[in-house]
Amino acid sequence: MSTSTTLEAPKTGTWDGGNEPLKASYGKLMMWFFLLSDAFTFGALLIVYGLSRHSHLPYTGSPDDFTFSTEWWPIPEKVFNAFPGFHGVDLPLAFVALMTMILILSSVTMVLAVEAGHRMDKNDVQKWLMWTILFGSIFLGCQAWEWAHFITGTDEGMLLADGTRIFGANLTMNQYGPPLFADLFFFITGFHGTHVLSGVVLLVMIFINTVNGVYHKRGHYEMVEKVGLYWHFVDLVWVFVFTFFYLI
Amino acid sequence: MSSTDISINKDVHHAHEEHDHHHDQNFFEKYIFSQDHKVIAKQFLFGGIFWGFVGGFLSVIFRLQLGWPEATFAFLEPIFGGWIVNGKLDPEFYLALVTMHGTIMVFFVLTAGLSGTFSNFLIPLQIGARDMASGFMNMLSFWIFFLASIIMFWSLFLSTGPAGGGWTVYPPLSALPQAISGSGMGMTMWLVSMALFIVSQLLGGVNYITTVINLRTKGMSMTKLPLTIWAFFLTAILGLLSFPVLFSAALLLIFDRSFGTSFYLSDIYIAGEALANTGGSAILFQHLFWFLGHPEVYIVILPTFGIVSEVIATNSRKPIFGYRAMIGSMLGISLLSFVVWAHHMFVTGMNPFLGSVFMFLTLIIAVPSAVKVFNWLATLWRGNIRFTAAMMFAIAFVSLFISGGLTGIILGNSALDIQLHDTYFVIAHFHLVMGAAAFFGMFCGIYHWFPKMFGRMMDEKLGFVHFWLTFLSAYLVFMPMHYIGIAGFPRRYYSWTGFDAFNTFTDLNSFISIAAILGFTAQLIFLFNFIYSIFKGRRATANPWHSNTLEWTTPVNPGHGNWPGEIPTVYRWPYDYSKPGAPEDYIPQNVPFSQTQSSNLPYERDLE
Numbered sequence: 092m093s094t095s096t097t098l099e100a101p102k103t104g105t106w107d108g109g110n111e112p113l114k115a116s117y118g119k120l121m122m123w124f125f126l127l128s129d130a131f132t133f134g135a136l137l138i139v140y141g142l143s144r145h146s147h148l149p150y151t152g153s154p155d156d157f158t159f160s161t162e163w164w165p166i167p168e169k170v171f172n173a174f175p176g177f178h179g180v181d182l183p184l185a186f187v188a189l190m191t192m193i194l195i196l197s198s199v200t201m202v203l204a205v206e207a208g209h210r211m212d213k214n215d216v217q218k219w220l221m222w223t224i225l226f227g228s229i230f231l232g233c234q235a236w237e238w239a240h241f242i243t244g245t246d247e248g249m250l251l252a253d254g255t256r257i258f259g260a261n262l263t264m265n266q267y268g269p270p271l272f273a274d275l276f277f278f279i280t281g282f283h284g285t286h287v288l289s290g291v292v293l294l295v296m297i298f299i300n301t302v303n304g305v306y307h308k309r310g311h312y313e314m315v316e317k318v319g320l321y322w323h324f325v326d327l328v329w330v331f332v333f334t335f336f337y338l339i
Numbered sequence: 340m341s342s343t344d345i346s347i348n349k350d351v352h353h354a355h356e357e358h359d360h361h362h363d364q365n366f367f368e369k370y371i372f373s374q375d376h377k378v379i380a381k382q383f384l385f386g387g388i389f390w391g392f393v394g395g396f397l398s399v400i401f402r403l404q405l406g407w408p409e410a411t412f413a414f415l416e417p418i419f420g421g422w423i424v425n426g427k428l429d430p431e432f433y434l435a436l437v438t439m440h441g442t443i444m445v446f447f448v449l450t451a452g453l454s455g456t457f458s459n460f461l462i463p464l465q466i467g468a469r470d471m472a473s474g475f476m477n478m479l480s481f482w483i484f485f486l487a488s489i490i491m492f493w494s495l496f497l498s499t500g501p502a503g504g505g506w507t508v509y510p511p512l513s514a515l516p517q518a519i520s521g522s523g524m525g526m527t528m529w530l531v532s533m534a535l536f537i538v539s540q541l542l543g544g545v546n547y548i549t550t551v552i553n554l555r556t557k558g559m560s561m562t563k564l565p566l567t568i569w570a571f572f573l574t575a576i577l578g579l580l581s582f583p584v585l586f587s588a589a590l591l592l593i594f595d596r597s598f599g600t601s602f603y604l605s606d607i608y609i610a611g612e613a614l615a616n617t618g619g620s621a622i623l624f625q626h627l628f629w630f631l632g633h634p635e636v637y638i639v640i641l642p643t644f645g646i647v648s649e650v651i652a653t654n655s656r657k658p659i660f661g662y663r664a665m666i667g668s669m670l671g672i673s674l675l676s677f678v679v680w681a682h683h684m685f686v687t688g689m690n691p692f693l694g695s696v697f698m699f700l701t702l703i704i705a706v707p708s709a710v711k712v713f714n715w716l717a718t719l720w721r722g723n724i725r726f727t728a729a730m731m732f733a734i735a736f737v738s739l740f741i742s743g744g745l746t747g748i749i750l751g752n753s754a755l756d757i758q759l760h761d762t763y764f765v766i767a768h769f770h771l772v773m774g775a776a777a778f779f780g781m782f783c784g785i786y787h788w789f790p791k792m793f794g795r796m797m798d799e800k801l802g803f804v805h806f807w808l809t810f811l812s813a814y815l816v817f818m819p820m821h822y823i824g825i826a827g828f829p830r831r832y833y834s835w836t837g838f839d840a841f842n843t844f845t846d847l848n849s850f851i852s853i854a855a856i857l858g859f860t861a862q863l864i865f866l867f868n869f870i871y872s873i874f875k876g877r878r879a880t881a882n883p884w885h886s887n888t889l890e891w892t893t894p895v896n897p898g899h900g901n902w903p904g905e906i907p908t909v910y911r912w913p914y915d916y917s918k919p920g921a922p923e924d925y926i927p928q929n930v931p932f933s934q935t936q937s938s939n940l941p942y943e944r945d946l947e
Contacts, residue, residue, distance in 0.1 A: 101558025109557030117472035
């Protein structure tokens with residue numbers, strides 16, 4: 092039997108209550124759990140992509156002879172080969188690679204902003220948030236160009252059985268392949284783009300707060316960290332979207 | 340503000356709470372846009388009860404059609420207007436009725452009404468927290484639910500009717516507005532409402548999870564949590580992981596309906612005309628839907644597992660049997676609930692081998708479910724049982740869960756499902772195991788925690804009348820359905836009198852309908868008791884059931900912040916009932932072992 096003093100005190104282990112067992116504030120935990128659930132949203136969409144793709148025939152001929160047809164799922168390099176200012180030049184995946192680099196770069200600047208927040212260095216937080224907003228906006232601009240090009244189509248378009256040609260893609264027809272390819276492209280990259288846009292809006296909000304010294308007065312820059320978690324998540328999702336749409 | 344709180348709320352949140360204490364809240368802040376978890380819980384409860392009556396009323400109307408297929412219902416014309424044609428229910432109206440009954444009951448009553456009420460109310464009170472982690476998001480969760488409710492309720496009054504494609508809204512029926520009138524505007528509003536509903540659930544869910552992880556009071560380890568909290572915690576995790584998938588599915592369906600995409604549509608002729616949509620798959624929607632849909636049935640039933648465990652232990656005056664086994668079985672059920680969804684799709688033409696995998700996983704759920712049932716029975720066994728109204732509902736819950744669960748083992752077989760799929764056998768199974776049982780769990784919770792919610796007691800005698808009528812009608816409605824279901828009687832049919840095979844069931848169908856009307860009427864007793872007791876009920880004491888959990892250490896009417904002084908510290912698990920050597924037959928969780936020397940067991944602290 093223990094003495095009465097030990098019977099008087101509650102246990103104080105990590106999970107014994109009265110503390111933060113995961114060493115994270117409630118706000119950060121909420122962000123983590125939101126991201127977990129958002130991962131399932133994207134997971135579902137990417138599974139839809141995978142299943143839709145597998146219910147269509149792949150292109151089996153030589154890549155050099157590839158033509159757009161609703162009969163088979165297109166080869167991504169043949170679809171995404173344009174670059175602004177290089178009309179008619181075949182630059183497979185060059186532009187999307189650039190976009191991806193910009194987005195990954197924005198993650199780097201975000202990390203630097205969070206790190207500056209830990210040091211309570213207001214000027215550095217401002218500087219790196221600014222860069223992150225800039226890169227995020229450039230990514231959105233690139234996506235707008237990518238969409239515009241995808242919608243306008245190529246000079247040749249697709250030759251239909253009845254001799255007519257269709258150019259570009261929208262939600263009901265698609266010069267690059269089966270209509271579903273365009274549907275999924277617009278839906279999934281659009282859904283991701285909406286996330287990036289929300290992220291940029293959040294970044295602008297915390298940027299204004301930082302400039303006004305809100306976090307400095309509060310004594311910590313946790314809000315920057317929370318938005319940072321979201322921003323890295325959106326980048327990570329892009330890596331998967333990129334892999335699904337452009338690489339495989 | 341007490342000192343215990345400071346370590347928890349380092350944030351703005353703390354400053355905000357302090358602020359709340361200083362100025363008087365006006366009516367809107369206190370009752371309408373309240374951030375107090377107890378008020379939000381009551382808002383969800385009132386919402387749930389309202390929807391429960393709407394959903395129940397709809398079922399009575401379609402039971403009239405099923406029970407008396409030849410009769411005319413001209414007396415309904417003043418209520419339903421154009422939906423009654425020559426005294427007969429319009430067939431498309433019938434489809435809308437069953438669709439909305441399902442939607443309302445599953446989502447608006449047994450998800451929002453049940454989790455929304457009890458998770459909100461009990462999590463902070465039972466873990467010893469001043470409020471939810473984020474009161475603002477909690478408030479937002481209710482008001483988004485409210486918005487979803489308004490849209491869904493509004494759709495009931497559209498001239499083309501609410502959604503009519505079944506609560507599972509399978510495309511292509513739900514995707515093509517020209518298919519039935521229930522796939523028109525009503526379906527659009529269904530989808531918008533459900534999208535908002537999901538947002539509300541996620542806001543609530545992250546709050547519940549975070550609160551349980553971060554805001555437990557000193558000493559409240561995970562293995563000293565009341566089983567209710569474990570149940571709400573796991574329910575929130577299930578919702579958090581499964582609702583987003585329905586969200587994706589619903590967004591894709593919205594695009595198919597409104598923007599001409601073909602995610603779920605392919606090779607469709609409608610009214611002799613070929614649609615342009617190619618390449619999509621309707622089965623894909625079913626996979627996405629049931630990836631939510633199956634965890635959803637556990638989202639409905641898990642909170643009641645917790646509520647019933649708590650009420651049975653308290654009213655048997657015995658520790659819950661197998662506390663850790665209860666937690667383990669809930670964890671097992673939660674895990675399995677994500678890998679069994681395709682058992683809803685055995686007859687969609689899926690690979691029989693895949694079917695057998697899903698059958699195997701499905702049948703495994705019987706194991707943790709049986710563990711729970713045996714534990715409840717063992718808790719009751721030789722207990723010092725007090726038959727309160729809440730206890731009656733808890734015991735009946737176990738009964739309904741057994742009766743409904745046994746048929747689940749039958750339905751889980753992919754071969755038997757070929758005969759039983761989409762028959763009244765399925766209806767009987769899930770209404771007993773997750774419909775009636777969850778309702779009984781909800782009633783159990785309302786009767787049990789009513790004193791803490793409103794500071795008054797509900798009338799026990801009316802509670803018993805309500806219980807017996809509800810219990811009898813539940814079995815009288817659903818038991819005969821097994822019988823007609825085995826005979827192949829299909830669900831969702833407006834008229835069955837044209838089939839010779841089913842004409843012999845006319846009397847049985849009338850019988851079911853009479854029992855259903857009885858059951859619905861009995862709920863009016865509950866409604867009266869509920870409203871009357873809020874204003875005129877007998878005043879409650881602080882701990883009327885002599886229960887151990889922390890919510891009963893608060894004042895009779897806990898204010899904002901729950902405990903006037905410091906938050907109590909927890910020393911023991913919540914089930915020290917009838918402990919040998921103790922003067923009373925209960926020892927609340929906040930009583931230190933130093934005060935209970937006469938009942939302490941050797942190595943008490945090592946056994947925890």
